[in-house]
Amino acid sequence: MIGVGMNLEQFANFIHDYAQRLEALKDTLNELDNRIGDGDHGTNMARGFHTAQQQLQAKSPEDLGAACNVVAMALLGSVGGASGPLYGTIFMKLGGALKNLAQADIEQLIEGLQAAKTGIIERGKAQFGDKTMLDVWEPTLEYVTAHSCDEELLQAVMVARIAALETRDRVAKKGRAAYLGPRSAGTCDPGSVSSGLFFEVLISAWRGGVETIPWETLVL
Amino acid sequence: MIGVGMNLEQFANFIHDYAQRLEALKDTLNELDNRIGDGDHGTNMARGFHTAQQQLQAKSPEDLGAACNVVAMALLGSVGGASGPLYGTIFMKLGGALKNLAQADIEQLIEGLQAAKTGIIERGKAQFGDKTMLDVWEPTLEYVTAHSCDEELLQAVMVARIAALETRDRVAKKGRAAYLGPRSAGTCDPGSVSSGLFFEVLISAWRGGVETIPWETLVL
Amino acid sequence: MKKLINDVTLYVNEMLDGLVAAVPSLQRLEGTQVIVRSELSEKVGLVSGGGSGHEPAHAGFVGKGMLDGAVAGEVFTSPTPDQVFEAIKAVNQGKGVLLIIKNYTGDVMNFEMAAEMARAEGIDVEQVVVSDDVAVENSTYTVGRRGIAGTVFVHKVAGAAAEAGLSLQEVQRVASKVVDSVRSMGMALTPCTVPASGKPSFELADDEVEIGIGIHGEPGIERRSIQSSAETVDYLLEKIIADMKVSADDEVAIMVNGMGATPLSELFIINHHVAEMTKANSLHVYRTLVGEYMTSLEMSGFSLSVLKLDEELKTYLDAPSAAPAWTQTEG
Amino acid sequence: MKKLINDVTLYVNEMLDGLVAAVPSLQRLEGTQVIVRSELSEKVGLVSGGGSGHEPAHAGFVGKGMLDGAVAGEVFTSPTPDQVFEAIKAVNQGKGVLLIIKNYTGDVMNFEMAAEMARAEGIDVEQVVVSDDVAVENSTYTVGRRGIAGTVFVHKVAGAAAEAGLSLQEVQRVASKVVDSVRSMGMALTPCTVPASGKPSFELADDEVEIGIGIHGEPGIERRSIQSSAETVDYLLEKIIADMKVSADDEVAIMVNGMGATPLSELFIINHHVAEMTKANSLHVYRTLVGEYMTSLEMSGFSLSVLKLDEELKTYLDAPSAAPAWTQTEG
Ligand SMILES: Nc1ncnc2c1ncn2[C@@H]1O[C@H](COP(=O)(O)OP(=O)(O)O)[C@@H](O)[C@H]1O
Ligand SMILES: Nc1ncnc2c1ncn2[C@@H]1O[C@H](COP(=O)(O)OP(=O)(O)O)[C@@H](O)[C@H]1O
């Protein structure tokens, strides 16, 4: 199955599955955010992607770019907090790259994800190592860009997973956890975990065959 | 030792001992008041009689009437709550009966206590059985009036003790506990316990030989 | 006991000094626990008070258009007669003084003794006793109802009447009208801890609440499982309205009073349903107060008060007041 | 979780409706979580906001002389850009709009996106970002300090400046001056519980406190044993003053802000010592606010804010405001 990619249906499945997994992981993400932030990251993400999925169903957009925009607007309008503008930006940038496409091949997808990552940096001004979701996006995208053939792609999920878990020992430099200073070390960054899950579900929608990561037991 | 009575020194000892015993019983009285009132009866009484004792020492009044008035004013000025005016009235009435006396015999004392009881009723408008300190004053004075010879007097302590404990099962009709309705049953009335202690310490100052009542274990 | 205090015996003293340090329009009578207006007007004087622990009551309601003096007792303990007497003397401008007393044995006895002292010195003193709490049965065999948050309406209306220049008897008449027209009831999610005792006033399981509480940490008349905000409002409001002579199209004022630890957001959620239910009962809500007016230290819970209005009460309720704890919301 | 609520998903919605039901001078923009003044004046518009759970902030500071609009997010979650945009459009009177933002990544990003939307529609929008919390180290490597209770001083002063007819740039200048001149720090005795999560934001032993907390139930920078009220004040005040350029005889305004569950009596006890210590530091306290201004649901604790004043700031601080949560104490 060379030329793996994504069509509208797969994208809708991706959003649907991500929303469901977020709902299931809500308490865990809240608990992580409780320890080093304000305890709402799970609630925020679940609310946002529930809305996104509903809007996607209601509006049935005609191409991937439009679908991404529907998701972006849903997130911007329902999440708030730090994750709202950040995940909103991700889908806005992705939408720009996938404009008018009914189907995207892997290069197009990676290009879109690169634009999304740049968007995160522009919005949040974080660097790799600041204990934010960028700590997952940076290495995962680097890997995907270098290893975009099908078999290797599966490994990207493992890269994202490790990257999310590696945020545990870091001291936060950006976001709410940064106020804790050294006390922020010892807990995985909630946004990194939701981003790790993002890549898990995304790659599963791309090509299938991804084993479900037991985030709850790994991060708590 | 016929003709038992009380002189100024004995009165001062009475106030001193009562203040000390109240301080020791403070938490117990607070706990009783906590269950059916607002939890301050111990604090109120300890504060009041501590002040009374200090004022008595500072002013060294010349006769029993004046001494009672010093105590009354100290209580009125430092207790507040329901017990302030009530115990204040008790000593004001007692002072009226013992006016200009350096020493009082048992009849004079009983007369003074009768006046004090009438004062409680006038101020508080309670009846016997309303679960107030009157539930102790009423039977104890009745007993003392009928059995004022020395040996029998000792028994008055037992009457007061039983009277205080018998308030436990009553439903309060006056005072803060009355607001609880049926829920006020099951706890001894704190003011009745402080009045029971009053008679114990008073009679001990009169004639000695009174065994210390373990109020704490009896009422909790 | 987890509190931001220093010495429990200095609790009231430091609180009163901290209050007058913040509010220049108030002063503390030296050597007393009495707070009076820095500038008194020539009118009938108004004195209220009670135990401490109900802040902003009572000193927070001292100011032009409300009280002239407030007497603070120890925490949850009514003040002593000599203190009340000092307050009466300080605010008396020759036109007499009205005492606004909440119906508790201690408060009534101590204030009445003070009134006797004042009258003995030739000061004209009258009193009203507030008894708005419908949780407590009112019968000749009992002590009568407690006075709770509805008292603040008495302060406001009587204060405006006095400011308007009414005589002592007239101010007393207006105050009594408020007493007759206001009903309240409260509930608690948690107890509170009196500093001097250091122990919670009662114990509640995680799913239990006390209904019909007083304002001194006393247990209520009933312990129940916690219900939703709306169900709780229904329960209290029904008891309150059943006890009032209100009929369709009557105008009322509402007070949603926090007991100390309830977030203002929850009080607004409560008021959301109160507004719906008063509407459903065809009552016109003329004015609503939401906030902390008569608290029980750090107790979590609230009370509802409903005041039936007429034109006279509306006028006095609307009149401006400079008391720091009175919030004037523009109509 | 013991709360007087109905449906957690309706928390903010019911709160906002309950608020406007009580305060006739405020209205809710239909279909939004935006509260605006019922009557707007022709002047620079002022919009603030943030997550809910800080009541009376921010809607309680909407009124003549303070804010024109406040945007409420979910509990402790900054509002979304579209909501802020609605507020900007509603209060804009052609003279531009100033956004008063507390320094949190989320708040800054969401308000800035809204500003971009508004500018795209030709509305003049400026912003100030409040960062008064000295608990957090300020360096170029970090996100900078948090905005906490000192924000209320910015609302007040900027509001008065706008009411006085100043231009957008001038109002921004005055607001920035307050941002530069105000420092705060807070502490908690207990955590709070966000309704949607249902769990306490942290756990503390009976003798522990968190020092240097934010206003979202976040843990602070340090956990310590509980100390007396006075010792706690000393600790916070020292950090605050060390960070300010104040010298002897400077005039300051003080805010003793309750986090939600701290009895007002304790806040006054705190202020008693604050008054002593400012005096000992030769600072002149021009005005003191004691109460709940910027809360964290039912958290117990407080924050201290010190604002260094000059003649301009004094004038605007003194100007009257009709915002329901602003307490005007007569001088
Ligand atoms: N400046 C930033 N750049 C990138 N990601 C950030 C930044 N600030 C915060 N984040 C991410 O956002 C997450 C928190 O999101 P959330 O809890 O929903 O918002 P809030 O912090 O406003 O409560 C963090 O775990 C982190 O991964
Ligand atoms: N009307 C009354 N007549 C006689 N005694 C009363 C009356 N009301 C209350 N008491 C007594 O006062 C006691 C409570 O005193 P205390 O707790 O000090 O005052 P408060 O009730 O004001 O807190 C009760 O236990 C009761 O014995």
Ligand SMILES: [Mg+2]
């Ligand atoms: Mg968060």
Ligand SMILES: [Mg+2]
């Ligand atoms: Mg008591």
Ligand SMILES: [Mg+2]
């Ligand atoms: Mg008491």
Ligand SMILES: [Mg+2]
């Ligand atoms: Mg948040």
